Amino acid sequence: MKYYISDLHLFHENAIKFDHRPFASIQEMHEVILKNWNDRVTNGDFVYILGDVSLRGKNEDLIAFVACLKGRKVLIRGNHDDVSDYRYQQLFTEICDYKEIYDSIGKENVIQTEAEAKDTVYTIVKQLLSGSRPLSERQYALVHAFVCDDVCDLPDIASKNTLIRLLINTKKLTLADRLNLSDVMILVDELNYCNYNNSNPKKLNLKNQDRKFLTAVLDRIFQSGKCDIRT
Structure with a gap:
């Protein structure tokens, strides 16, 4: 064997x-x-x-x-x-x-050598992220592992939901550079779904670590100039 x-x-x-x-x-x-x-x-x-x-x-x-x-x-x-x-x-x-x-x-x-294997995985991840269909759990696990190691080389992500899920799971703030300010509510909804399951997100009482995380995400979005909400 x-x-x-x-x-x-x-x-x-x-x-x-x-x-x-x-x-x-x-x-x-x-x-x-x-x-x-x-x-x-x-x-x-x-x-x-x-x-x-x-x-x-x-x-x-x-x-x-x-x-x-x-x-x-x-x-x-x-x-x-x-x-x-x-x-x-x-x-x-x-x-x-x-x-x-x-x-x-x-x-x-x-x-393959380690460098060759990395290129192969990158190609697979790129194909998965460019598709419009939701990722299976196995596909997401592969993408998640790649992001944990090589977030700087991450290709474009077609699905905003996948991007937000990766941001929450990995806490890689560089992923927030791909978000707009209007995406923050989607991020809050996903945090609620993952960690709180509150029926009224407007009354969501965030844990301190999640509050700091959201603040850091907002800082990244403001720094990138992607403030697409006007008051």
């Missing part, structure tokens, strides 16, 4: 926050990864790791952890992978920067 995984980011505590991982601590994350991995993978399986096992390869704890992962591990190096430690190298069947393989039915699978 062949398995594929990427961006484990072991011993990288900030990955929990950056990637919105559902763990209270780095220890909990490691326990879940180890259990899920070894419950599925056998020592006869190939596991292709598409970059970023951790921030470095010289940590004694990292070497001990990876040694506990079952399977014949093939590492396609990402920008965070340091494989200079010989002991760490021995944990992998192969270490490379690029690899092409064939699956069991003869179809070619190309394992």
Whole structure:
């Protein structure tokens, strides 16, 4: 059996926050990864790791952890992978920067470099955001993950509702540069739907964090000059 995984980011505590991982601590994350991995993978399986096992390869704890992962591990190096430690190298069947393989039915699978994979994801996200149809939850999850990492490269978004949802979920204020002042009520309605479910939005009592968020959004809109409401 062949398995594929990427961006484990072991011993990288900030990955929990950056990637919105559902763990209270780095220890909990490691326990879940180890259990899920070894419950599925056998020592006869190939596991292709598409970059970023951790921030470095010289940590004694990292070497001990990876040694506990079952399977014949093939590492396609990402920008965070340091494989200079010989002991760490021995944990992998192969270490490379690029690899092409064939699956069991003869179809070619190309394992891309991290930069190539980013370009591929960008193309998919661009196609999703340019469409007029609402995104499915799986499609939105892909777009959300892309925005968390690469908001500066985000293509134009056809749907204002998708834009506002991304702004609320990611708190990336640069997304507010694409809004007009008249869009703020849509933003408030979405906040109400997500967090309060108040039948009368005019009497909405915002939490302090949401009040600060809305204030920051308004500041961005005023700074961008997109004040399309006149009194």
